Amino acid sequence: MSSDRPKLRSLLFVPGNKVEWLAKAEAAGADAAVLDLEDAVPESGKAAARERVAEAVANASGTMAIFVRINPLDRWAAAEDLRAVARPGLAGVLLPKTRGPEDVVLADRMLTWCEREHGMPEGRVALVPLLESAAALRGAYEIGRAAPRVAYLGAVTGKGGDVERAVGYRWSPSGTETLELRSRVLLDVRAAGVPCPVAGLWTAIGDLDGLRAFAEQNRSLGYEGMLAIHPSHVPVINEVFSPAPRSWTATPGWSPPWRRRRRAARARSCSRARWWTRRWPPAPAPRCATTLPRGSRGLTDPRLTGGGQWESAPGASSSTRKPPD
Template identity: 35%
Template sequence: MTPPTAPLPLTWLYVPGDRPEVVTKALASGADVVIVDLEDAVAPDRKAYARAATAELLSAPPPVPVHVRVNALDTPEAESDLKTLSPLSGLTALRLPKITSPDEVARVAERTAPAEGGAIPLYALLESALGVERAYDIAVAHPALRGIALGEADLRADLGACHERALDWPRSRVVVAARAAGLPSPAQSIYPDTKDLEGLASSSARGRALGFFGRAALHPRQLPVIERAYIPTPQEVESAEETLRAATTAPGAQALPDGRFIDPAVVAAAHRTLTLANRPIKH
């Protein structure tokens, strides 16, 4: 019997690697994935400590999946991160910042592959115009790559973007590239104002409309908002159930009384909606 497939993560919580006490709280926060950050969240003089603390954490499997965002690959710290973390049994995946080429992904995959075969799952963060422009090539760079995502703070700076709408095209580009490569729909980048929950809700709804699935967070208070934004509404559930009832009664393309047209793609979308609606709510 084939075991059921684990649901895709909806919430990804970033925590600084040099704050073990915060990491411990994050593991109990209800986030689907905890991302221990060794890069931007850690000051240069704390890098070695953050790496050692993270290695201690991952010496045994933690209670929830843990990804580690290593330092930029063109820095000396990155090599130390990869060497220290790759052998650890508690590591679920590595997140690679500022990726601009498929070769970078391939080199890390080869560098971190264990001797007995296989590879550590990798996620590429696209944080520049060049990274976005090469999104599909990066997404198919290596079988070890399990996902791509935007790093929007760096991308804004690179583009000189001063309005939210300026990021719609890069966002759509990354969503399309991921799906074209057979990867899961990417999670949204973080919403930087951890106290603006209304803004987070609105932004997450926009991200869902663009094709993202779930979102990264900076604070546990953001997790329930993200979860609610990505779980189907009662109206969406009702519509999906009506679609499936109609498809069962009269298979094939048809129109519902309200004018909606049903075809296999619509039926598939209805199944996805109900699967997501049945997902356990954590917050």
């Protein structure tokens, strides 16, 4: 099931208590929306937000995929979140504060129970562990291999986030301080066979040029998408992670369709000509005047008679013959 996951260029966070903003996310062109039940919802409003998110998942009918970020597994709220939202219409679950492979195994079992309860195929809901600690970042390979449903795994290195506090680097717009970290996590994710790795996160809402540079850097590393926190970021991210149009002049051995059709027609024509020649060989060439015996009537080749004069019948003198009147 994991290999069948669609590629997602942009995954836009939407507060779990603002499900009406899903329309804005879809209008922005987001490939997926992440309804957040963790950081975006205060403790007093989590129960109400959970009900609204479950209703939004059940009514999902558009082309935009719906994900849900649940609460951490060390709280009972995580089980309540999964029981409420794991139903047809849910594309995936973001698992925050992942500590190691054991968290992935536990979440995978809980999702399997929910899928059976709702008559869904096992493994249909994707699981996206969030690597927010030094231990989780170091164990990205083991986390990626802990369950077949793991997908969209990657390094999320936003300014002021959990990763910055856990590792202790000083964030900069160029991203040089996290370049090696993002590269190593991506290598572990690829080695684990996890499909469609995504990165993140750009928190400067108005700096679209910085967002583009950061997205292009992630794309160059090998990531296939990014998490986003504002609808204005979605068009830039989609543009960066969309496949570039291929140029036939830059691909060795490739030719445009019109050239291939012309070559095929030429090959068919040559094949028919060879078939015709084999079936009906050409007739032998007629004997020309140069092959006539010496002294025969008519014109002969001057090279055979030694001159270029008219020849007469045998016994006549060529010097006394006159042309006809």
